[in-house]
Amino acid sequence: MDYLTAGESHGPMLTGILTGMPANVPIDIAAIDRQLTLRQNGYGRGGRMRIEHDTVTVTAGVRAGQTTGSPIGLLIKNRDYSHWQDIIGAAATNPDHLREVTRPRPGHADLVGGLKYDQQDLRNILERASARSTAMMVALGTMTGQLLNTLGIRALGYVTAMGGHRLTAAPVPVDVAGLTTIVEGNDLRLPDDRQLAAFHAVVDAAKAAHHTIGGQFTVRIDGLVPGIGSMQNWRERLDGRLAGALVSIPAIKAVSFGDGPALGDEPGDQAQDDITWTPAAGYGRASNHLGGLEGGMTNGQPLLIHATMKPIPTQPRGLPTVDVRTHAAAQAVNERADVTAVPAASLVAQAMVQLTLAQVITESFSSATLSDLQTSYRAFAQRTEDRKD
Numbered sequence: 001m002d003y004l005t006a007g008e009s010h011g012p013m014l015t016g017i018l019t020g021m022p023a024n025v026p027i028d029i030a031a032i033d034r035q036l037t038l039r040q041n042g043y044g045r046g047g048r049m050r051i052e053h054d055t056v057t058v059t060a061g062v063r064a065g066q067t068t069g070s071p072i073g074l075l076i077k078n079r080d081y082s083h084w085q086d087i088i089g090a091a092a093t094n095p096d097h098l099r100e101v102t103r104p105r106p107g108h109a110d111l112v113g114g115l116k117y118d119q120q121d122l123r124n125i126l127e128r129a130s131a132r133s134t135a136m137m138v139a140l141g142t143m144t145g146q147l148l149n150t151l152g153i154r155a156l157g158y159v160t161a162m163g164g165h166r167l168t169a170a171p172v173p174v175d176v177a178g179l180t181t182i183v184e185g186n187d188l189r190l191p192d193d194r195q196l197a198a199f200h201a202v203v204d205a206a207k208a209a210h211h212t213i214g215g216q217f218t219v220r221i222d223g224l225v226p227g228i229g230s231m232q233n234w235r236e237r238l239d240g241r242l243a244g245a246l247v248s249i250p251a252i253k254a255v256s257f258g259d260g261p262a263l264g265d266e267p268g269d270q271a272q273d274d275i276t277w278t279p280a281a282g283y284g285r286a287s288n289h290l291g292g293l294e295g296g297m298t299n300g301q302p303l304l305i306h307a308t309m310k311p312i313p314t315q316p317r318g319l320p321t322v323d324v325r326t327h328a329a330a331q332a333v334n335e336r337a338d339v340t341a342v343p344a345a346s347l348v349a350q351a352m353v354q355l356t357l358a359q360v361i362t363e364s365f366s367s368a369t370l371s372d373l374q375t376s377y378r379a380f381a382q383r384t385e386d387r388k389d
């Protein structure tokens, strides 16, 4: 399984291609559109999200609601393109250099991308570096999530901190199924909606002060059998693949598992998860400090992955920079921007986890068709289950 996207932020559309999906997987396009809407709806997002109404069109690989095993083509239109087609359309000449960017924004790809790709108009860099592409990642990830659901695997991304303000209590439901209703029912993807007003106030204060905020989120995955991933070679370690996928999301600067950085401070005997066994449940764990991963493999506990998003780099006041035409000191261009996008990022991370797990699982088990995959996955699960007695 592999996937690619193409598309500029203000170009006509985003394009996605997903190869390696088994045949005969039921695809619910309306459910993908619901996730696209959730990605757009986070409190603290900027004016662009009032222009777009993301929906996906499936152009290949799905027939009558089921995958055929062929490459899947997806597209999401950019409504904003109607304002940009004379500026960045493939045939546009833009003789008046409208919306040209020569004052690169610190924290963005603008400067280094311009140097690397030898572009005088840095818009040619920022258009592609923009996190607009994450809309397509959510469409692709949700589609692979529908495959994972058929194996009993469910993932959920939710927010735990914004602008230095943290959730004050542990979330009440402790499984993905219970958490999903709460998380998808509020506009900050919080697992405890009683704390929504306090988080809204943090976003409002940032907006009023004309600055931006980042935060932290968790992706939890339930239903994975032990033994997904491998300790054999570094490329096969699931922790490495998940971490790589998550830090590839724009603005994600740290990823950890289980107790994360706190593990470095804990005494050794309290930082592991004691192994238990009962005739009814087989192997179990007394805790989940390690977030469900040992030796680069799932251990049957829920996966708990945490990530940190830096504050949105575009600043309403424009940070100090240099004009690339003159090398004179300048104020960075102020593109329209979000105050924060941590809720959206938590959903993008959920999608990246879904894509990564679907890749690893289809690599590990026979997967030409959904029934091939279900048969070989269940046989593997059964073999490890049988070790209970």
Ligand SMILES: Cc1cc2nc3c(=O)[nH]c(=O)nc-3n(C[C@H](O)[C@H](O)[C@H](O)COP(=O)(O)O)c2cc1C
Residues within 6 Å of the ligand: 046, 107, 108, 109, 129, 130, 131, 134, 249, 250, 251, 252, 310, 312, 313, 314, 336, 337, 338, 341, 344, 345, 348
């Ligand atoms: C969902 C989402 C929305 C974002 N919105 C903005 C934005 O409105 N303005 C901005 O400057 N950066 C935004 N970013 C972050 C930038 O895209 C990102 O910081 C930039 O491309 C540089 O990448 P890096 O931070 O990984 O180095 C957003 C990121 C995500 C995931």
Ligand SMILES: C=C(O[C@@H]1CC(C(=O)O)=C[C@@H](OP(=O)(O)O)[C@H]1O)C(=O)O
Residues within 6 Å of the ligand: 009, 046, 047, 048, 049, 052, 129, 130, 131, 132, 134, 135, 250, 335, 336, 337, 338
């Ligand atoms: C378009 C999206 O996010 C964009 C990501 C982004 C950036 O620099 O990453 C900058 C902003 O774009 P614009 O300048 O058009 O307002 C965000 O709105 C999206 O999430 O769909």
